[in-house]
Amino acid sequence: MRIATWNVNSITARLPRLLAWLESSGPDVLCVQETKCTEEQFPREQLRELGYEAAVNADGRWNGVALLSRVGLEDVTSGLPGGPDYDGAQEPRAISATCGGVRVWSVYVPNGREVDHAHFAYKLAWLEALTKAVAEDAAGERPFAVLGDFNVAPTDEDVWDRSAFDGLTHVTPAERAALASLREAGLGDLVPRPLKYDRPFTYWDYRQLCFPKNRGMRIDLVYANESFTRAVKDSYVDREERKGKGASDHAPVVVDLEL
Secondary structure, eight states, X not given: OEEEEEEOSOHHHHHHHHHHHHHHHOOSEEEEEOXXXXXXXXXXXXXXXXXXXXXXXXXXXXXXXXXXXXXXXXXXXXXXXXXXXXXXXXXSOEEEEXXXXXXXXXXXXXXXXXXXXXXXXXXXXXXXXXHHHHHHHHTSSSOEEEEEEOSOOSSGGGBSOGGXXXXXXXXXXXXXXXXXXXXXXXXXXXXXXXXXXXXXXXXXXXXXXXXXXXXXXXXXXXXXXXXXXXXXXXXXXXXXXXXXXXXXXXXXEEEEEOO
8 A cells, every 4th residue: 555645735726736646646535735726616526536535625816735545534533632722723734534444534733823823732632632633543552654744854854954943943951741641652753765865854944045956845744653653664854856847845755555
């Protein structure tokens, strides 16, 4: 089974590239983040033509997540159970389902904006709720993983230059402690191999030639339980998909399993 995660940064803008990538890479399951469309606007028919069912949690703004599967979608849960509200509502940042016997979550963790912003406190509360919500599955025997854009670089090696992030979000002790709580719940950080250079970055800003200069971050993560991790045969960042006109600022992360 091949499972992947990709922040597409607008599924409408990225649809031709998404469809081509699904055909060339052939994932059985794809976790999608930042759809930026309503559920009604989601391109279900085009995906169905390639053999993919879709479970979608989206409201048309800058968030939105989805699961695409050609091995079944069962027991779908839309949203983060017990998750916090922001501006009076729970944002569409999580969706989970069982696909071919594997339980997967697609998550888009809040950005946090600035350390002293209310959105940062919301981010930490969201991650705390995620840890509680996945604890039972994390400890179970069924293969289980949470995949998506976590908006946190787990270590200093996961950013191109740690000094460039002084005082900024994504690298703070509080955010990294939230990831440590996930690990304590029974989920390990599955680090993919890079296809180029020595560090498996997954995100490069559009500005200041960050991609050609490889000024990136590893923030698209796969947190998996022991049953899932034992089945992993390969994992890599598809850096090629970040190239060219109309690319997302994130690259897909691909995991191959032998179940």
